[in-house]
Amino acid sequence: MLPHFGETRTAFERDHAFVAPDGQVPTPLPAWRDAAPVVLISPQMGARFSHYLVAADGGAIGGSPLPGIERFVFVLEGEADLEAEGDRQTLDHYSYAFVPADLPHRVHLADGCRLTVFERRFVPLAGAEAPGLVVGNEAALRGDPFLGDEALTVRKLLPDTEAFDMAVNTMTFEPGTPLPFVETHVMEHGLLMLEGGGIYRLNERWYPIGEGDVVWMGPYCPQWFGALGKEPAKYLLYKENRRDPIAHFGGS
Numbered sequence: 590m591l592p593h594f595g596e597t598r599t600a601f602e603r604d605h606a607f608v609a610p611d612g613q614v615p616t617p618l619p620a621w622r623d624a625a626p627v628v629l630i631s632p633q634m635g636a637r638f639s640h641y642l643v644a645a646d647g648g649a650i651g652g653s654p655l656p657g658i659e660r661f662v663f664v665l666e667g668e669a670d671l672e673a674e675g676d677r678q679t680l681d682h683y684s685y686a687f688v689p690a691d692l693p694h695r696v697h698l699a700d701g702c703r704l705t706v707f708e709r710r711f712v713p714l715a716g717a718e719a720p721g722l723v724v725g726n727e728a729a730l731r732g733d734p735f736l737g738d739e740a741l742t743v744r745k746l747l748p749d750t751e752a753f754d755m756a757v758n759t760m761t762f763e764p765g766t767p768l769p770f771v772e773t774h775v776m777e778h779g780l781l782m783l784e785g786g787g788i789y790r791l792n793e794r795w796y797p798i799g800e801g802d803v804v805w806m807g808p809y810c811p812q813w814f815g816a817l818g819k820e821p822a823k824y825l826l827y828k829e830n831r832r833d834p835i836a837h838f839g840g841s
């Protein structure tokens with residue numbers, strides 16, 4: 590067998606990061622008991638949110654995040670139970686839950702469960718109601734054409750209302766379908782490739798991307814994707830939503 594030559598697809602730049610599974614290292618987190626979380630995107634990078642994976646080998650329990658932090662959980666494999674508001678509901682493949690900031694809850698992972706989590710500090714909006722608990726399944730949602738393209742569908746996992754300061758969507762590309770233009774916008778993204786793959790352009794670099802790869806796109810990072818291969822490509826996408834950039838930065 591050849592020795593390891595120190596190569597990786599992982600890259601970290603000022604305005605983006607590409608995180609391939611080969612370099613991932615578990616980071617014990619106080620809120621997750623008996624689990625092996627891997628922090629993929631964090632404020633240490635310059636992001637204003639966290640994105641991590643949690644795997645349970647034999648079961649694990651997640652407690653509430655820090656005060657003021659909202660959480661979005663998406664099940665990749667196996668099952669997890671969400672305990673909140675006096676109820677316990679099972680989340681299976683591609684099920685998800687949004688838990689508003691300061692709502693006490695627990696996430697019980699069954700043996701073999703893998704889930705991914707986005708967390709951020711909630712930014713309230715004067716005059717808007719606070720967001721509530723949301724539970725759903727991606728597979729049950731209708732896909733809408735993205736900017737009129739029937740070969741590219743978007744599914745909005747959260748209500749697109751002023752109550753929510755974040756959006757989480759899936760984008761599904763038929764083979765050979767690209768994003769229609771190179772987007773450059775103030776909202777940041779976290780992305781997890783769920784199925785298929787292609788080429789992701791981030792600023793001046795082009796990355797081959799496949800299932801399990803993660804991307805951080807900082808504000809104004811030029812971004813474009815084209816799907817390759819014979820199967821559709823699908824990614825899970827976090828995006829800031831419906832808040833003034835000054836409010837996000839805490840400026841005046």
Ligand code: UGY
Nearest residue numbers: 760772778812813826828
């Ligand atoms: O909605 C979006 O910003 C999305 N189209 N961006 C992306 O896929 N990189």
Ligand code: MN
Nearest residue numbers: 772774778812
């Ligand atoms: Mn975008």
